[in-house]
Amino acid sequence: MVHIRIESLEEYAKINNIPIMQKDGIEFLTNYIKENNIKNILEIGSAIGYSAIKMASVKSDIKVTTIERDKERYDLAVKNINDFNLNNQITIINADALFIDLDETFDLIFIDAAKAQYIKFFEKFDKNLKVNGVIVSDNLSFHGLVLDDSKTHNRNTKQLVKKIRKYIEYLKENKSYKTTFYALGDGIAVSIKME
Numbered sequence: 001m002v003h004i005r006i007e008s009l010e011e012y013a014k015i016n017n018i019p020i021m022q023k024d025g026i027e028f029l030t031n032y033i034k035e036n037n038i039k040n041i042l043e044i045g046s047a048i049g050y051s052a053i054k055m056a057s058v059k060s061d062i063k064v065t066t067i068e069r070d071k072e073r074y075d076l077a078v079k080n081i082n083d084f085n086l087n088n089q090i091t092i093i094n095a096d097a098l099f100i101d102l103d104e105t106f107d108l109i110f111i112d113a114a115k116a117q118y119i120k121f122f123e124k125f126d127k128n129l130k131v132n133g134v135i136v137s138d139n140l141s142f143h144g145l146v147l148d149d150s151k152t153h154n155r156n157t158k159q160l161v162k163k164i165r166k167y168i169e170y171l172k173e174n175k176s177y178k179t180t181f182y183a184l185g186d187g188i189a190v191s192i193k194m195e
């Protein structure tokens with residue numbers, strides 16, 4: 001049996017610039033899962049498996065399906081999930097989330113992938129979310145740039161900021177969901193499905 005500590009994943013992510021959830025963000029998410037008795041979770045963007053491992057560790061009857069398109073990160077996530085003995089709780093898929101179709105329905109969908117595609121993820125996976133289920137979106141602050149992008153002159157970054165602002169407007173105007181925004185981690189939205 002391999003003994004691995006969650007801190008070693010946090011360290012690995014830091015050294016290798018892998019944007020895993022920040023401490024207060026993941027704490028908020030795992031508390032939400034606990035308090036709302038969430039059992040079935042879909043995650044878009046596994047990276048090295050950190051948040052999937054944290055979510056599955058909340059309780060042994062929680063199931064997480066997580067999707068990662070990058071093969072190298074996927075391989076690392078598979079290894080980490082194994083090392084944490086969470087194979088029975090976590091199913092990881094190596095694919096682009098926009099090109100796969102799932103039949104299952106979930107209590108919670110966590111969107112933490114390519115920021116330019118958030119509306120597409122939201123609309124694609126709406127059918128996989130139960131009524132009263134919730135979509136949690138990460139990185140809506142984008143290091144503070146969504147509020148104030150005067151610090152960057154990079155065109156790609158500015159484009160991304162625009163896309164995130166558009167997603168925030170989309171969430172606010174979406175009447176089928178009730179969205180609350182939290183200034184936690186890198187900015188989190190919790191959208192509850194009303195109908």
Ligand code: SAH
Nearest residue numbers: 020021045047050051068069096097113114
């Ligand atoms: N949720 C992770 C961090 C994810 S980082 C954690 O907190 O531990 C975002 C990841 O999303 C990256 O590894 C990237 O490769 C992946 N990604 C981006 N777009 C994707 C897509 N369309 N489908 C699947 N994975 C995607």
Ligand code: MG
Nearest residue numbers: 021112138139
């Ligand atoms: Mg994130």
